[in-house]
Amino acid sequence: MSALHDQRLAALRQRMTETGTDLVALGPSSHMYYMSGVDPHGDERPVMLLVSKSHAGFLMPALNVDSSRQNTALPFFPWADDDGPAAALQSLLQASGLPQAPNVVLDETMRTDFALLLLDALPGASRRFTEDTVGFLRARKDDAEYRLLKASAVLNDRAIQAGFDALKDGITELEVATVIRDVYKKAGAVPVFTSVCFGGNGAFPHHHTGDTRLKVGDAVLIDAGGRLDGYPSDMTRVGFFGEPTEEFLEIHGIVERAVQAALAASRPGVAAKEIDKAARDVIAEAGYGDRFSHRTGHGMGIDIHEPPYLTATSETVLDEGMVYSIEPGIYLPGKFGLRLEDIVILHEDGPEILSDMPRAAVLR
Template sequence: MNKRLQLFSEWLQEQHISFALITSSPNVFYLSGFYCDPHERLLALLIFPQEEPALICPQMETARVKQAGWTYEIIDYTDTDNPWQLLEHHVRSRNIAVERIAVEKSHLSLERYELLHTYFQARSWINAEEKLRQLRMIKEEKEIAVLRQAAELADYAVEVGVNAIAEGKTELDIIATIEYEMKKKGVREMSFATMVLTGKNTANPHGVPGLTAIQRGDFVLFDLGVIVDGYCSDITRTVVFGEATEEQQMIYDTVLRAQLAAIDASKPGVEIGNVDRAARSIIEQAGYGPYFTHRVGHGLGIELHEYPSMNATNTMPLERGMTFTIEPGIYVPSVGGVRIEDDVFITDNGAEILTKYPKELIIV
């Protein structure tokens, strides 16, 4: 049994849990090494306190499960089978008393809970997510190695985008160029929908790219990432096309100083809230406090947003092995917005920056 499954099984023993049914694709991947989007079909990992686990999947995925290195039992099913009956039969065959079941409460739908409740009248339902978040939050060396590769490709994607800037090109034109070049690099999937925004659109932190054409004097904001071997990167850079105004330079300089302060504050033992406040205080002192409208960052790994949440009220101390983004921003509706984002790994001594594309203001 791999280390991750072993640690999770030990937790089941400590909590006197009969079994766990893990159904979210990211957590199934984390524990088994197999990633799949099953759509409406059931994909689940069945984990016991002391016995070997089993993976439940559509029969069409069986070969891929084996290719991923899964060596334990596979409970596969066709579209005319009832996977829940197969699940019940497998659990009953273990001759265990089913009293406490662990599930991912934020992922398990009400419909699926009712199905489970029909087959297993457990006394209590335990949320497995907090334990899984704790396990996934501290990255292993092999995970860091993959995240470095993903960050390197994200750097290249920004470089492609910046080089593609030209007057009259639209946001979607630039995105098409970036994603075409990523495919040529072997990137099958971006971490999320690539964002390129220009002009006043940059004042919306989660703007939707469209047919807005780049004009001289515009901010151009890139927010993108790629997936490598199941792990995400996430980078944001903002440049100016043509010539920057004094206000644009002031906003950019403020965001850069805030981001560098947050990175400097990122050390083992430091409360996460202090990282947010390190950036926020600089932006507030410059008079732009109301225009920094989100937390300073988010955990990063198998999912684009995972634990820890890098917000001002989080008292959790940073630990070696945590990976997250640091991405302060200022968004002024009449002017535009600037965000600078890096992927960060906490080492024994401080923060290692995984994304390395230059951060000084670039005038294209």
Template sequence: MNADYEGRTRACQHALSPQECLVLFPGPNCQYLTGFRDDPMERHLLLFVPREGEPTFLAPAMYAEQLAETWVSDIRLWDDGEDPREHIEAIFSTLDPDRLLVDDRLWARFTQDLRAATDAEFGLASEALADLRIRKDEAEIDAIRRASRLADRVSEEVRTLDFTGVTERDLAREIDSRLADVGGEGPSFETIVASGANGARPHHRHGDREIEAGDPVVLDFGTRLDGYPSDQTRTVVRGGPPEGFEDVHDAVREAQQAAVEAVEPGVPAEAVDRAAREVIERAGYGEEFTHRTGHGVGIEVHEPPYIVEGNTRELESEMVFSVEPGIYLEGRFGVRIEDLVVVTAEGGERLNDSPRGWRPRAPAGR
């Protein structure tokens, strides 16, 4: 991924006040500024970003090679057997911060070690990073676009499968396998295969229920490329659908189209939610649309901007978010249709283009 990590960091530093210092650990914020990707662990691995000067990595010695691949040159390593808290005190003795903006997800044990090493006030890293991350640069949009194309390919392939008699869990495994086969870096999140009445639960994952002929099946999945996710949902039926299903599917599809058409710079996020909700309310299913219309997508699958009533934040070019209205009839079935959309000067550009109808293609070989 050809990202300007140093440029992002300098922009972040510019957003800090004098004597403020950002403290991050492995996760989305650290990846955004440096390109370093890893999971948090019990060892101290921290990134210090002061208002002035160069950022500093404090890390276990075993990470020397990985961190050397980042643009950060000041890397202070500690060996097992050493006390990393002494290094934290040494860094603070040089920086002398008045205020620390710590990673919003920083583990409590590391926060306590920071508190013991400084008298600085504490805040959250999102104060400096939220407005930077909410708009995607060219490299980020390209990665999400390519990941979306891979999800589309698998979505079209799944439509050719005869999954009658297959369990939700086995179909989810098949989807994950196909995402890897087309070049994805693993699922963006735990793949959702929700059949029949399970589809009325918006975040049902998958279970051992066998999919029956005529079951509406909600398929919600994505993959990652260069660390960035895709996220799309389709609802399909193999066999004759249950009574009322086609009307519900038509309403959701119309609502999604209305929401996408409402996207343009300067429009409040809540207006997109309202556009979808009004269609579903007119169809008589307002009480069955139980979640927001969308969420931002970037390094994280769920991040700002949230497309929900009450969010008056105006949309800006290069924001990326999902548009995913749904109707959920308890004990019967659910329908959700989701695409990722990027805001452009002309409006909302869909990043997904797989079929949105409910009818599958004929199974391969038939």
């Protein structure tokens, strides 16, 4: 187990003390990877990392133990297919030193049968999810995570710029997406998603890139992200192929003002819903409130979508080290969609944008 994971385990135990938690149970997930560096194969065989205030160890199918040992010094409680996991789980729980009727935190992404296996072994346990323990820690990025996210964002700048540079009359959305993915691959990153939208396809916030061909007079929306050294990127930029229309430039200006408003509102101690409101008010006042159909942003770390979420109802209080997207948009069916997205990390004096690529319309 690395020094970084030792620090995270110590921080988790501190949060457990502060929240009255006796046991944290994590399945094969980004939570487990964050806490231990172990990213085991996930199937129907129960796998769990159990952390108490005095012990931490893995319930693990025997056939996966040797591989997982390469990434951690924590003990394993292996079980074989012929025997099943019950006895190994009991041994792990005994080593955990739990009180009667413990207060248990469950990984919300864990398979239901894994969770029930654990809860059935702990009669009388109370349970909740990870929001105030592992989730609390993950929402506040450390310096190592900041550097990884920044490097991934800068690579994404190059990839999306390459997509815009490839625009030519008759090219398909899929062909542009291939150009973008190739940039990730050549840099040793993994493409995660590539949404290329020509013309009216941009009015679908989650358009599936297809065979639509580019023609003069089309707006072009590119929303893409890759994963570099385990950490993702996510950014949206919009351009125009040919002479941009007055309507396009007007909408671009409104959305840019909405981004600026959300950036200005982003401060430690502010509720996430206030960031959403700042962006939404700009668009509503311009007369396009009904054309902004989604939340203003989502957190990002190991996962592309993770807390905090910037919605109209989110009471989450923003804190230093939080990383999230700001991505207001206006969608005009049959014409185009215009969304501008940046990932920011929140500092004491406000947000820092991870991307270096301007949000100005890319004109080709």
